[in-house]
Amino acid sequence: SWKGKIYVRVGSTNRPLSMQEILELGQKLGKIRFDEQICEEASLDDIDWDFIKSEFIPVYETVSEKKVVGNPGELLESLFCIRDKKPTNAGVLLFGKNPQKFFINSYVALARYKGVVEDIERLDYKEFTGNLFQQIDNCDEYIKERTATMSRLLPYQVQRQDIPEYGLFSIRELITNAACHRDYFNQHSKVIIKMFSDRVEFYNPGGLPAGVTPKNITEKQFSRNSIIAKVLAKVRYIEELGEGWNKIIDEHKKHPLRPEFPKIKADDYSVLITLFSTKEKFKKKIAIHxxxxxxxxxxxxxxxxxxxxxxxxxxxxxxxxxxxxxxxxxxxxxxxxxxxxxxxxxxxxxx
Incomplete structure (x- = not known):
């Protein structure tokens, strides 16, 4: 930097970065975080206090094994969801009455197709809105209701073994990861989930942070939105120690039908994660019977x-x-x- 300007080397010359480029660099390096910023257009009236009292606090107290002291506003201040008597972006996304009023694409869009390719005629299309807890819970329930649970008799046993088409933890973890770690600075895109007959794809706006690749993702801990991640961890929506990916891999290893491991594709602007169905494997196994x-x-x-x-x-x-x-x-x-x-x-x- 020189005289308040930041320069980048291009060939044999130094070029000053634009404000947009500085912002993007700060985001990539984790120096500027979306969830920490105050939501200037929102007020405390935009917070859903009923949701906090009736749903969030009871779970928070159960997990933490201690009573919340003080009023809900003080709790949100301690969680960095309120600052200077204004909601932060994290506060609006986690506890807002209508987060989409302030962040138009802060929701999950889901399309369901009959076959293995995108078709003009979809079986269904849903948009999961509301706060992040509601998006995660409702999307998780929808997907699990529309994936198969297969049954088989085990040798020398009366009871049937129920086998889920996909790992149930994996589905919820990937929905939660998408809601938690997406790039909220990019309001031109949203989290997109596509369900096919042989797989489920999770598209997340925002590439992997510097130093994290599809190969080392299980070894690295990162959070693009650390306040959101911390609050979700407080009520066990995500793993506080960043163990979610290890648990996904472990679930795949222990699944009776040994599904193909999740596939991760990433560039500077998005991450695409694919879970693979076990229905065909089940049919081949059961075919002998x-x-x-x-x-x-x-x-x-x-x-x-x-x-x-x-x-x-x-x-x-x-x-x-x-x-x-x-x-x-x-x-x-x-x-x-x-x-x-x-x-x-x-x-x-x-x-």
Missing amino acids: INERQRKAMTYIEKHGRITNKEYLDINKGITARTALNDLNDLLKKNLIVGRGEKKGRYYELQ
């Missing part, structure tokens, strides 16, 4: 998209309607197919 008639039916559905009871009888000549129904019910129990419709209009599709 289905009979030849059921195999024919699975092949038929793959080719035609569905099968009815009548079609099951047609491709398996000589069997009774009772046998066909038993076979189909067995495939339903094994979570290989799903039934649609009632009585005469009933048909079956791949799960």
Whole structure:
């Protein structure tokens, strides 16, 4: 720097950085943090005090094993969510009545597709708004309700083993990481989650910090928004010691179907993390426990998209309607197919 200006070497000359470049450099080096700044347009009336009293404080007291002394405002000051009688950006995002009023793209957008590629016709599209706790909880619940839980009988055991399509901790941790560590300076983009039949993709605005790469992410601890991270850790939404990635890897190693490890792609502006489904692995494992008639039916559905009871009888000549129904019910129990419709209009599709 020289006379209040910061210069960068370009070839054989020194060029002064613009204010925007200085800001971006400060962000990258962690010298300027979004969540620490006071939200000038907000007031304490924009804080959801009812949420703090009825939902946040009870959990905070349970986790910390001590009663909150003083009023909620003093608690938020101690958490750096209020400064100089004004909410910080962290305070608005964590406890605001309507954070999107101040930060238009501070929400999670989720698109769900039927197949393995993006299609014009989506199965569903949702936007999860509200404070960060609400976004995380509602998005987590939505994804888990729309992913499979597969069951299988274990040798010499009466009880079935339920196997989730994805690691349940991994889903929640990646949603929380996206909400916590995204680049909130960039209000032109938002957290985007895409659900496909074979994977879930988590897109996060903001590249990895300096020194952190997809290869060493499990060894490095970082937080782009340290106040938000600390508050989330206080109520166990994230791991305070930055152990979340290690737990994700550990969950994948212990999963009965050994799913492919998450894939991480990153550049200077975004991070894309992909979780891979275990449904195909489950089908291959369970396939040895289905009979030849059921195999024919699975092949038929793959080719035609569905099968009815009548079609099951047609491709398996000589069997009774009772046998066909038993076979189909067995495939339903094994979570290989799903039934649609009632009585005469009933048909079956791949799960």
